[in-house]
Amino acid sequence: MHDIHRAIGLPGEDLLVHLLGEDRDTSEEHELGAAHATLYGTYFDRLPPLDSAADLLRELDRRGWRVVLVTSAQDAELDALGRALDADHTA
Structure with missing residues (x-):
């Protein structure tokens, strides 16, 4: 373990x-x-976000924080993660 x-x-x-x-x-x-x-x-279309995760990201952005999400996910997986959070992403 x-x-x-x-x-x-x-x-x-x-x-x-x-x-x-x-x-x-x-x-x-x-x-x-x-x-x-x-x-x-x-499972991509069934990925649940953590409670209030999207709200937290949007509030940080609203307050002027630079929000950076880091992942090793690529292509379809990255798209699915973005959809789960309802978050925009750029490479």
Whole structure:
């Protein structure tokens, strides 16, 4: 559990190395990644925002704060996260 907590925030590839080691079997990584993307993608339209998260972001913006959201999400996942918060995003 400690190793997993220490790995939170690592990019996917680094996370696998951290948890499974450099000498892990990589022969099916592409297939596993595709399966993960397909399964995870089925939840994109059902992602719930944290209560009042969008309100907080809008209030900070209204008060002149620069609001920056950082994520390793890309493309469809990033769009889904933005929709969940009803937030604009630019790269």
